[in-house]
Amino acid sequence: MSTKTKILPAKDRLIGAAIELILSQGYNATTVDQICQAAELTKGSFFHYFKNKEVLGIAALETWGAYGKTIYAEAWDDDSDRPLEALYRFIEIMTELSMRPEAPCRCVVGTISQEMAQTNEGLRDACSLQLSIWTEMTAQLIKRAKAHSAPNKAFEPDELAWFLNGIWQGSMLIAKTRQNPQIIAQNLEHARRYVSCLFGSY
Amino acid sequence: MSTKTKILPAKDRLIGAAIELILSQGYNATTVDQICQAAELTKGSFFHYFKNKEVLGIAALETWGAYGKTIYAEAWDDDSDRPLEALYRFIEIMTELSMRPEAPCRCVVGTISQEMAQTNEGLRDACSLQLSIWTEMTAQLIKRAKAHSAPNKAFEPDELAWFLNGIWQGSMLIAKTRQNPQIIAQNLEHARRYVSCLFGSY
Amino acid sequence: MSTKTKILPAKDRLIGAAIELILSQGYNATTVDQICQAAELTKGSFFHYFKNKEVLGIAALETWGAYGKTIYAEAWDDDSDRPLEALYRFIEIMTELSMRPEAPCRCVVGTISQEMAQTNEGLRDACSLQLSIWTEMTAQLIKRAKAHSAPNKAFEPDELAWFLNGIWQGSMLIAKTRQNPQIIAQNLEHARRYVSCLFGSY
């Protein structure tokens, strides 16, 4: 996500710079000037590509969502005959993300959601969409696992997906505040145990 | 939380107004002028009581924490011989909060955390403290339950408390973004099931 | 004035779009981008035809002047043996213009004059020229009328022409501000009465 070699087109450089800055400072604290400086462009160019900061934010959310798809692809796109393992792999991927030492585990969607959902309709809708996509992809995975491995207890795939989304976002929020990513892995482990409980292997 | 009858001392009026505004607009979007207007005071008074906006934020976080203590008291302060029931009651209290139609379920700590944790040390520390208190109180409750009702599976009370905190904050974030509080109760129900799973009654 | 069918060459489309936009928004409020959009061209083309916005403004003033010549031709170009009637017809033409319901009675010269005469020499000179041409044409008409119908009172044709120009511009200004074109016809009627007074028929 941090390859902003000047070979990339200007628009992508702007989006990339915005994502990095938003992740490390938040949306409001990130100024258009900072983004332009990081992308090695001027404000004039910025407003050539984006009508305003909100539109850039929406583009950043979409790019972030697409980025997520590549990360989760291994689990989400799994079509093997062992979908339950893919589900556990999914949780594992998140855990791995949380333990990278180089980049703290943060989410553009969660960041912009908390800051802007109440005051900016466009950003709220874009955040809502990304959350829904994440959940839908996960729900599909859960559904496949459920169909394949008869679960121990009754549950709705959608609900479980939202539950995972919730613990994921909440954990990142807490980790950011406590400046300690360990809590994320710890919470994800409990989420995994809950999934095991539902599927009967725990 | 919304009794700001002019009988209250000015400082409390300011904090109360700040909490309401932060909950509905976020921290950055809430200006000192707005707070003063809502508290029916002028900026002169504001800076008489608070050195700057950050200090007010910290005060708001403390007031919010104290407010939480009264809400959760029924569960946290339970010293009956049925602590497990108090634990379930704790989750129930949160669920009830999420279903109030008059005030959307939001949290000053979560809001300020997400917006300011990365850029403002004082606010981050204050948020971190409130999160820790919440977790510690909850962990104590879980510990009592664990001691009384031998659980089915091994788990650390602290970890479970952080897990509950995570799902609580994450759910509020998602509810805010999707403008639908129902997700909170739904997630809390899954959290309850996980607790049941650990304690063997599920 | 509003035939901007795409058959017209690009330059004319730009001028036409500019005139319409200036009439409805003023000169400063009309941006180069708006003009390009209205003309269905891009900025590259704009600056191919016009060195800068000022040059376009000057072109618009000239086009507007030429447009005026066609409108007043019936009176200005009259070479009948009843020039006084042509003079009254001239005032009548203006009155008719002011009562068109479809297009409010406005003038590019007056608009640009008031906005730019003090800060832009090129535009001021172009405006000044158009005002002079209008007055000169009108003065010629008055001169013919004076020569033919011996007036009741002494007056200079040039002065009367400027007087008519003044009441014409001032009335359009007032009409625009009050959003009521009726004042124009009303003032023109008084102008007509003044002419009658001078020529002795009133």
Add this chain to the structure above:
Amino acid sequence: MSTKTKILPAKDRLIGAAIELILSQGYNATTVDQICQAAELTKGSFFHYFKNKEVLGIAALETWGAYGKTIYAEAWDDDSDRPLEALYRFIEIMTELSMRPEAPCRCVVGTISQEMAQTNEGLRDACSLQLSIWTEMTAQLIKRAKAHSAPNKAFEPDELAWFLNGIWQGSMLIAKTRQNPQIIAQNLEHARRYVSCLFGSY
């Protein structure tokens, strides 16, 4: 109008500076920075007194209107038994204004009207109000003259007042464009002759 000695309160200094700048540059070309610099204040102060530039513009229009009242007082407030003479005196006052060598004869109302009437409702209404006040005061004067000196011809005082307003505004516009104030006095002389014609003394 140009006494902006720093003894005046800040708000008045801002309005005074705005009037001078608007008269010499127009409304759009006058920036908040320029106004602040001329008033020896900072932008922070500006927005303490005025919510935005529009509000300052409205205040400037009101101040300008009040200023006009003092100038025309000699005629408008005349309650002698020779109101027709006051009416001629009124035209004379305008003529004198137009011939001051030190300050070109310009009008804040006319300037802002032409620039902003189409795009800014607040300014348009304020301009419209000032035009109406000017006309109403003048109409009252004409009414008194009509009642006292039986006129030669039938006419409505209101209409004549608007006619004078029109020639006054139009003449200032032309004078500004041609950079020659002489046209104003010339046109006012014709207006005087028209009044004479109506009252029968011409």
Add this chain to the structure above:
DNA sequence: ACGTACGGGACCCCCCGTTAAT
């Protein structure tokens, strides 16, 4: 304790104009 006047700084947005390419 509380209010008003004011300062200083920066943020978003926009707009005119150029350049390289087609």
Add this chain to the structure above:
DNA sequence: ATTAACGGGGGGTCCCGTACGT
């Protein structure tokens, strides 16, 4: 002839905080 990309420079707005009264 026409376009997209990009530069550079403000303009209006706003907001936190201070100084100084009362």
